[in-house]
Amino acid sequence: MPHDVDLIILLAAGFGLALVFGYFAARLRLPPLIGYLIAGIIISPNTPGMVGDIQLANQLAELGVMFLMFGVGMHFSLNDLMQVKRIALPGAILQIAVATLLGIAVSMLWGWSFGSALVFGLSLSCASTVVLLKALGDRGLLNSVNGKIAVGWLLVEDLVMVLVLVLLPATAVLLGGKALTDSSATQNIWLTLGITLLKVTGFIAFMLIVGKRLVPLIMQFVARLGSRELFTLTVVAAAVSIAFGAYKVFGVSMALGAFFAGMVVKESDFSHRAEEETLPLREIFSILFFVSVGMLFDPRILIDDPIHVLAVVAIIMIGKTIAAMALVLFFRYPLNTALTVGASLAQIGEFSFILATLGVSLQLLSLEGQNLILAGALISITLNTFIFSAIEPVQNWIRERSHLARLLERSGDPLAMLPDEVSQDYLRDQVVIIGHGEVGRRITRSLMSENIKVVIAEENREIVEDLREKGIAAVSGVATEAGVLIQAHIQHARLLVISPMDIIDIHRIVDISRTLNPQIQVLVCAESKEEAEVIRKEEIGEVYFAKEEMAKNMTNHILNQIQIAHHQSPTH
Structure with a gap:
């Protein structure tokens, strides 16, 4: 049919x-x-x-x-x-x-x-x-x-x-x-x-x-x-x-x-x-x-x-x-x-x-x-x-031609420099935080609640503008460039905190930071277990991996609960 x-x-x-x-x-x-x-x-x-x-x-x-x-x-x-x-x-x-x-x-x-x-x-x-x-x-x-x-x-x-x-x-x-x-x-x-x-x-x-x-x-x-x-x-x-x-x-x-x-x-x-x-x-x-x-x-x-x-x-x-x-x-x-x-x-x-x-x-x-x-x-x-x-x-190719790079790249950008209101006293023993994502935001909030001095280096200009409106010291730019870290006064910083990012970029940031400040302590948030192992092996800095930290915190909580229950039992 x-x-x-x-x-x-x-x-x-x-x-x-x-x-x-x-x-x-x-x-x-x-x-x-x-x-x-x-x-x-x-x-x-x-x-x-x-x-x-x-x-x-x-x-x-x-x-x-x-x-x-x-x-x-x-x-x-x-x-x-x-x-x-x-x-x-x-x-x-x-x-x-x-x-x-x-x-x-x-x-x-x-x-x-x-x-x-x-x-x-x-x-x-x-x-x-x-x-x-x-x-x-x-x-x-x-x-x-x-x-x-x-x-x-x-x-x-x-x-x-x-x-x-x-x-x-x-x-x-x-x-x-x-x-x-x-x-x-x-x-x-x-x-x-x-x-x-x-x-x-x-x-x-x-x-x-x-x-x-x-x-x-x-x-x-x-x-x-x-x-x-x-x-x-x-x-x-x-x-x-x-x-x-x-x-x-x-x-x-x-x-x-x-x-x-x-x-x-x-x-x-x-x-x-x-x-x-x-x-x-x-x-x-x-x-x-x-x-x-x-x-x-x-x-x-x-x-x-x-x-x-x-x-x-x-x-x-x-x-x-x-x-x-x-x-x-x-x-x-x-x-x-x-x-x-x-x-x-x-x-x-x-x-x-x-x-x-x-x-x-x-x-x-x-x-x-x-x-x-x-x-x-x-x-x-x-x-x-x-x-x-x-x-x-x-x-x-553009950066090899400095006159062209100067013409195209930001010049005299107010967000690429810390505002004048940030005093020189503030820029001593501060914590420099690279990136203001979820991890960076939480760390910044906790440190500032304890009156610890913080400077943020962030690529997103809109985030930098918002931070400055709240009175937080922040500088705009890519932290793999020495100029950005110099503006954050890394040479006088006590601690460098790096949010999750590419391992190659982490290497560059740490190399520049230690050249400018050999004594600086480095804390790195790793994106994966493999990355955490590489950072530890190469001794780039103290490393934290989300799942690992969560497991540690949960284990500590379980042990504390067991200890409390043990002390409260009738035999003790």
Whole structure:
């Protein structure tokens, strides 16, 4: 009996080719999504051989977008953003503006309309969170100050793009496109925009007032049943139904609905479990999304319009990178931070694809524009690994040219020097603490409660500003540089406390400190048992390892309780 198997063919071919090319991409140390895009190109109508059903692919892509946005919502951390808000917020908005203006200028030179140019420029302005997190994770930079700034920067970009996805359909007619619904096309554009913003506000208010309480409550209720599949189903149902409800009831995009679904799930006590349980499903639909995007790409653009493709790649990898680096240096962050953030943004990804697809459906962007965006994404993601690898050589090259280094690095930075209010008497026999993370904060609080003098050396300028507002002596900079330790007056310090960090950096800090102050005592917080053993073996200083200290404290507590019980027993 004949039956329709188009969906099965599409899934079999899509997943099979995605696996093969994803494997080769990973072997070449490239993000696997490059392989998924190539798999889509192979089964697209634009290349010879097998052709997948493009309509089915588009529907699967919609699901992919929903799960991608759900994942973005689950990873969105207001706390992470707040830690770097003074650089990430203005930096990301200005960088988006610069990249968008570059895209508009270039495309209008090609004779495009302003509406097309605007969508094109916005699509080139936002980097891929997926690519960035993988690049930072591979290099162990996710928890570093540079990594947190880059992630915070992308969180702001994501929020801006969510807002663009909401506003673009409402302004499509004004920009020369068509409305998604006939009714909105006949309305006054400002009325349409006002109604859209009202609906979005209503949806956000509903999610913050009702959704934030109801979804975690349902998850808690289901979790008590102890059924793993029911719990997974609850999270998936929440993502899909909130996304669809947002579209049907409030008239906002399903992408925004899924984003807020992720945010309210994150509020639950079961957020970690929800993330783990839904990860395979989210990754499957993300793969389908990238395959379907590849199916839309026409490789002939690389031969027909190579100059246009090069212009797009230049905006993404040179224009955006230089703009981001200039902004980071303007905010007086070190050269290494500027290079890391610049490299992080030298690519485009999922939001660019979503925006380009929406632009085409609104008749604001041509298929040529979409193909140029896809070509730019493929090339920039492929080359992004090499840009990250070039950070250290470029930094060394700049520092070898002292005039260039002086021009780019911070000069006369007030946070790089202790304030005048810190007296010379205070800077004798003080404790210098490197890093003000959770460990550094607790040590500082305890020492200051005992009136022990403390000086903090911290990379994050925002933390240094906050410490100074509280009257705590703090200096901004990377402690592996002698200048930072000299500013902290390490030469007169009694004790050096080093928060968990890379063993190579610990070596550098201790070497500089002992050169300036041979008598200084060193206390090191180790990140792992292996690191603690290395520090002890090399006699770098007194070492403390969290699990080891916890075991010691618990053992002492148990022994004390046993002794108390022993003395209280009737036989004594």
